[in-house]
Amino acid sequence: MTIDLKFLVWLIPLPPLLAFFTILLFTRGSKVLSDIVAVGAMLTTFVIAWFVLIQAVFFTPHLGENPITSQFVWLSLGPSIETSFKTGTLIDPVGAVLLFFVPLTALMIFIYSTGYMASGSYWTALVEHGRPELALDHVEHERADHPEHTNEDDPNASAGHGHDKVIYDSAGRRIVKFDATIWKARFMAFISLFAGAMLLLSVADNLLLLFVGWEIMGACSYLLIGFWHNRIYPDEPDRITPAKAAIKAFMTTRVGDVFMLIGIAWLYSFTGTLSFREIFSEEVLHTMAATPALPSFGIGLSVAGAIGLLLFIGTIGKSAQFPLHTWLPDAMEGPTPVSAMIHAATMVSAGVYLLIRMFPLLSAGWTEGGPLTVPMTAMAVIGSFTALFSATIALAQRDVKKVLAYSTISQLGFMVAALGIGAYVAAVFHLMTHAIFKALLFMGSGSIIHSVEHGEEHAHHHGHHFEHSFDAQDMFNMGGLWSRIPVTAWTFLIGGLALSGFPFVTAGFWSKDEILADAFAHVPVVFYVLAFSAFLTAFYTMRQIGLTFAGAPRTHAAEDATQTDWRMNLPLIILAFFAITAGWIGIPAALNPLGINPFHEFVGGTLLEHPETLPFNWFPMLTSIVVALLGLGVGWAVYVRKPLAAGEVDPLKRTLGPLYTLFQNKYYMDQLYEGSFVRFFAWFSKTVVYEWIDRGLIDGLLHFIARGTEWLAFRNKDFDTYVVNGAGDELAEGVGNLGEAFKYVQSGRIQQYLAVAAAGLLMLAGVFVWAFFLR
Amino acid sequence: MIPLYFYLLVAAALFSMGVYGVLARRNAVAILMSIELMLNSVNLNLVAFWRYLAPDALNGQAFAVVVFAVAAAEAAVGLALIISIYRNRETVVAEDINMLKW
Numbered sequence: 001m002t003i004d005l006k007f008l009v010w011l012i013p014l015p016p017l018l019a020f021f022t023i024l025l026f027t028r029g030s031k032v033l034s035d036i037v038a039v040g041a042m043l044t045t046f047v048i049a050w051f052v053l054i055q056a057v058f059f060t061p062h063l064g065e066n067p068i069t070s071q072f073v074w075l076s077l078g079p080s081i082e083t084s085f086k087t088g089t090l091i092d093p094v095g096a097v098l099l100f101f102v103p104l105t106a107l108m109i110f111i112y113s114t115g116y117m118a119s120g121s122y123w124t125a126l127v128e129h130g131r132p133e134l135a136l137d138h139v140e141h142e143r144a145d146h147p148e149h150t151n152e153d154d155p156n157a158s159a160g161h162g163h164d165k166v167i168y169d170s171a172g173r174r175i176v177k178f179d180a181t182i183w184k185a186r187f188m189a190f191i192s193l194f195a196g197a198m199l200l201l202s203v204a205d206n207l208l209l210l211f212v213g214w215e216i217m218g219a220c221s222y223l224l225i226g227f228w229h230n231r232i233y234p235d236e237p238d239r240i241t242p243a244k245a246a247i248k249a250f251m252t253t254r255v256g257d258v259f260m261l262i263g264i265a266w267l268y269s270f271t272g273t274l275s276f277r278e279i280f281s282e283e284v285l286h287t288m289a290a291t292p293a294l295p296s297f298g299i300g301l302s303v304a305g306a307i308g309l310l311l312f313i314g315t316i317g318k319s320a321q322f323p324l325h326t327w328l329p330d331a332m333e334g335p336t337p338v339s340a341m342i343h344a345a346t347m348v349s350a351g352v353y354l355l356i357r358m359f360p361l362l363s364a365g366w367t368e369g370g371p372l373t374v375p376m377t378a379m380a381v382i383g384s385f386t387a388l389f390s391a392t393i394a395l396a397q398r399d400v401k402k403v404l405a406y407s408t409i410s411q412l413g414f415m416v417a418a419l420g421i422g423a424y425v426a427a428v429f430h431l432m433t434h435a436i437f438k439a440l441l442f443m444g445s446g447s448i449i450h451s452v453e454h455g456e457e458h459a460h461h462h463g464h465h466f467e468h469s470f471d472a473q474d475m476f477n478m479g480g481l482w483s484r485i486p487v488t489a490w491t492f493l494i495g496g497l498a499l500s501g502f503p504f505v506t507a508g509f510w511s512k513d514e515i516l517a518d519a520f521a522h523v524p525v526v527f528y529v530l531a532f533s534a535f536l537t538a539f540y541t542m543r544q545i546g547l548t549f550a551g552a553p554r555t556h557a558a559e560d561a562t563q564t565d566w567r568m569n570l571p572l573i574i575l576a577f578f579a580i581t582a583g584w585i586g587i588p589a590a591l592n593p594l595g596i597n598p599f600h601e602f603v604g605g606t607l608l609e610h611p612e613t614l615p616f617n618w619f620p621m622l623t624s625i626v627v628a629l630l631g632l633g634v635g636w637a638v639y640v641r642k643p644l645a646a647g648e649v650d651p652l653k654r655t656l657g658p659l660y661t662l663f664q665n666k667y668y669m670d671q672l673y674e675g676s677f678v679r680f681f682a683w684f685s686k687t688v689v690y691e692w693i694d695r696g697l698i699d700g701l702l703h704f705i706a707r708g709t710e711w712l713a714f715r716n717k718d719f720d721t722y723v724v725n726g727a728g729d730e731l732a733e734g735v736g737n738l739g740e741a742f743k744y745v746q747s748g749r750i751q752q753y754l755a756v757a758a759a760g761l762l763m764l765a766g767v768f769v770w771a772f773f774l775r
Numbered sequence: 776m777i778p779l780y781f782y783l784l785v786a787a788a789l790f791s792m793g794v795y796g797v798l799a800r801r802n803a804v805a806i807l808m809s810i811e812l813m814l815n816s817v818n819l820n821l822v823a824f825w826r827y828l829a830p831d832a833l834n835g836q837a838f839a840v841v842v843f844a845v846a847a848a849e850a851a852v853g854l855a856l857i858i859s860i861y862r863n864r865e866t867v868v869a870e871d872i873n874m875l876k877w
Contacts, residue, residue: 748876755798
């Protein structure tokens with residue numbers, strides 16, 4: 001090897017980060033150039049990452065004991081290099097797994113984005129009358145100059161900077177069509193930064209660097225979810241707007257991040273290091289597990305447990321676990337590639353990845369088969385509850401992306417629960433397979449939406465007309481797409497089967513089966529909950545496929561839908577390939593022709609103690625086959641065998657009755673938060689913070705000081721006017737008057753002067769005589 | 776012999792007439808002539824003092840000659856100025872020549 005691998009690892013996050021700056025600074029005016037920069041950078045990263053991956057997997061013996069690491073001193077703290085804060089990179093088996101799927105899915109998403117963002121040179125936003133909007137200033141200005149263009153789609157009404165257009169619909173509402181080039185380039189820049197941050201997080205060898213990547217992703221998700229920040233839905237007042245969804249996502253994950261940061265700080269103050277490998281030495285873990293936390297809450301909480309819980313709260317926020325899950329479905333307001341990026345490959349995976357990374361800490365004091373530690377119990381409970389909870393919500397969703405969003409929450413619940421019961425390898429496995437097939441499904445759904453939108457435009461003949469009533473994401477507006485968009489349909493089916501855990505073929509089956517097998521062996525309750533969730537998963541997946549593709553089209557838009565272009569199809573096909581094959585590397589030893597479970601052997605090497613391979617048990621395997629097939633079968637019977645006609649209500653609604661309404665309204669969690677937290681804090685921030693503290697106290701103080709200063713300034717002015725200027729003026733005037741009075745002495749008559757001189761001389765002479773002679 | 780103060784009295788009378796002429800005459804030429812009177816009264820003094828007090832030295836006579844020379848030059852310049860003024864203003868009355876004033 002001429003190139004040292006450990007230096008190559010540093011280069012992995014670099015190209016997308018550079019692409020971010022390049023696009024924003026130089027190429028934002030050109031979509032093609034920005035696409036090339038972003039995809040080129042991601043491709044470079046992909047090549048480096050997979051090169052490192054291949055080296056690590058096949059040419060590095062005992063990667064678990066001898067990971068690829070490099071470190072340098074970041075912050076010089078304390079007297080010696082030992083106490084300094086070091087940062088660096090770490091590629092161990094778990095890191096290698098991330099290097100497998102993160103660059104792969106990211107690259108696919110990048111290629112897909114170039115296609116997704118290709119159509120339409122405008123993006124449209126409806127702007128209410130009289131409502132000030134950001135970024136509309138120049139348009140507003142132009143509009144004042146052309147008041148006569150108020151009603152029609154007039155080409156002369158084009159306005160302002162770039163080629164933004166303002167048109168008005170029949171109801172007199174103002175619609176702005178933005179020149180989209182710069183937005184498309186900006187989109188590529190944001191996802192580049194996002195990918196760079198995720199890769200940074202993937203290769204980080206310490207919690208602080210991981211947290212840096214974590215927070216950059218948080219900021220990027222805010223930017224991307226709110227990408228259409230001018231979009232509002234005047235016809236659906238209850239629907240969340242992208243701008244609000246972005247704030248919601250940011251604020252909700254912030255709750256988790258604060259706890260996580262506290263956990264990191266506590267960990268650093270306790271151990272003096274944040275490096276994974278140093279924390280996970282046996283003695284550090286032992287000390288942490290043995291020291292009781294203050295307070296221990298009466299449940300024997302150790303320091304390890306307390307820190308573990310704090311970090312877990314970070315994951316709850318980032319991976320959208322109950323009760324901080326509400327941001328994720330609303331994040332669907334972002335463009336679809338963002339959904340794939342955030343909700344499949346990267347951000348939500350980062351939360352689970354944190355738990356996987358910190359598993360030795362979370363499980364400190366736990367032995368295989370022994371009682372679970374406090375954080376593990378919390379993870380098992382919250383994970384399995386979330387898995388079931390959001391699977392039920394997914395049953396009743398209408399929006400094609402929201403089904404996937406809730407499905408994502410549910411699948412992340414599977415992983416969290418798996419870690420909670422100690423199924424370390426299974427969680428890693430499911431993280432990997434889920435990232436691939438969920439990215440596939442999200443991009444598939446984006447492709448569906450895109451096709452339907454095009455169908456809708458086609459149906460209306462002229463795309464200028466702005467339609468509010470039609471929702472291209474509503475599955476009840478679809479149907480019959482199977483023959484119209486075959487590539488999307490086939491790949492979506494493959495992704496859906498992988499998500500359902502279709503036996504033996506798909507990746508999802510093997511990873512989910514491994515979780516179920518572990519759960520059955522250790523905590524049967526979790527097993528039953530997850531198995532039922534898996535049944536629901538299969539059912540709602542089939543419902544989605546049935547509603548979307550089966551039967552006859554329910555709207556004109558669906559009738560006119562056409563297949564998207566190759567840039568959107570190629571990633572689907574590639575990911576569909578991996579959605580099937582990625583699972584084969586983790587086939588249990590008993591069924592594996594190799595005689596071992598290669599994935600288990602490889603990933604298990606990360607831990608100090610190699611996790612034992614479970615003896616093969618037919619019951620969980622059979623269960624996962626049965627639940628998957630049963631769910632798919634019931635879904636097929638309800639939604640595919642008898643496809644829904646246009647205007648027909650969901651048959652599930654008849655069966656479930658009020659439960660359906662409950663699920664459809666997401667257990668009223670949003671309303672609960674709205675009523676309990678949001679409204680209070682909105683009131684608090686508006687009334688107390690804004691009106692009282694900010695406007696009243698701070699502004700009052702400022703105004704008081706300002707008025708006092710103003711008063712002083714006026715007094716100062718008076719002093720200046722009357723005293724300083726007055727004295728100067730008076731003096732000058734006095735001198736002037738004096739001169740005026742005496743100037744007549746200068747009469748110009750020579751004899752007068754001489755007479756005066758003579759008189760003076762006489763006087764002097766008199767004085768002289770008096771002084772010298774008469775005195 | 777005529778005492779010294781006779782000469783001094785004559786010179787003082789002459790000087791006073793000159794002063795009066797300078798201050799009181801309206802004609803600029805007359806004023807110039809009055810100045811000549813004053814200069815000559817001084818010359819009379821100088822010569823008288825030389826003759827009575829220091830007949831051995833030549834200082835008094837030398838001074839008198841210098842005063843003649845100055846008087847001649849002054850009369851020449853003064854008359855030239857007066858002629859020039861007369862050509863411009865057609866007057867030689869001193870109190871009318873009063874342009875240099877406030």
